[in-house]
Amino acid sequence: MNPQIITFLIKCPDQKGIITKLTRFFYEEGFNIISSQQYTNSEEEKFFMRVRLSSDDSVIISKIELEGKFKKLAELYHITWKVDYGSKKHKVAIMVSHTSHNLYDLLHRHKEGKLNCEVSMVVSNHLKLKPIAEMFKIPFHYAPITKETKTQQEQSLISLYDQHEIDLIIMARYMQILSEDFINHFSERIINIHHSFLPAFQGANPYKRAHERGVKLIGATAHYATQDLDEGPIIEQGVERVSHESTVSSLKSIGAEIETFVLAKAVNFHLNDQIIVDGNKAIVFPETGE
Incomplete structure (x- = not known):
């Protein structure tokens, strides 16, 4: 069975350690980060990130549970985000x-x-x-x-x-x-x-x-x-x-x-x-x- 590919698009105020906080979250939820792209607009102090994750049968977490947990992180660091599970065209x-x-x-x-x-x-x-x-x-x-x-x-x-x-x-x-x-x-x-x-x-x-x-x-x-x-x-x-x-x-x-x-x-x-x-x-x- 092919692993599921999940894509998060993230933007928030630039802040020290934000990449570490985000990648740690996905690691602790059991995901493998297959690509991570970042851009910082230093003039406007904004941070942007596209991160692609893979999961397999060993990662048992529902969409509702994942989004609920990420929402708490997003509120803490003023993150605007979207997630796509690649499940449909x-x-x-x-x-x-x-x-x-x-x-x-x-x-x-x-x-x-x-x-x-x-x-x-x-x-x-x-x-x-x-x-x-x-x-x-x-x-x-x-x-x-x-x-x-x-x-x-x-x-x-x-x-x-x-x-x-x-x-x-x-x-x-x-x-x-x-x-x-x-x-x-x-x-x-x-x-x-x-x-x-x-x-x-x-x-x-x-x-x-x-x-x-x-x-x-x-x-x-x-x-x-x-x-x-x-x-x-x-x-x-x-x-x-x-x-x-x-x-x-x-x-x-x-x-x-x-x-x-x-x-x-x-x-x-x-x-x-x-x-x-x-x-x-x-x-x-x-x-x-x-």
């Missing part, structure tokens, strides 16, 4: 509008086993990309929207996602601005891909505006959605050098490749519990070899 919904490259790339990676999740559905405000979802045998939900029906449409989607216990929503070029109520309902569970190297060229038509400015680098940014448009915690970014000979069309083509790579990396970081959000920053721990 995240359920994911992908939202799209007209553009297909991110959707196709995500579904292809999922089919090849390169995304550790269950893609539960594709949701779109248009029917154009339904054939791609059908090709990969993923349920497709058509959710048309107008200015007058926006509130009703979002409430229907909230009910749909809650009913299917969706853990993560991926905005793979879903070209609608989500309401504050929708975003807050799924706080830190909506990843958006923006076709620009933020904070430059926020909003619509970034490639056109980049071309007008004669930029020498274009990029893409994956971030958590917040009520402030295109200003949420940045998870991953990528860039590519271009020249004065580039057209809007060629910029879009190059940008599409960057988008797929950046979005897939950001999604995997989230699925693998590598991210701690602190204010408007995302602390992203690198992959380990465990």
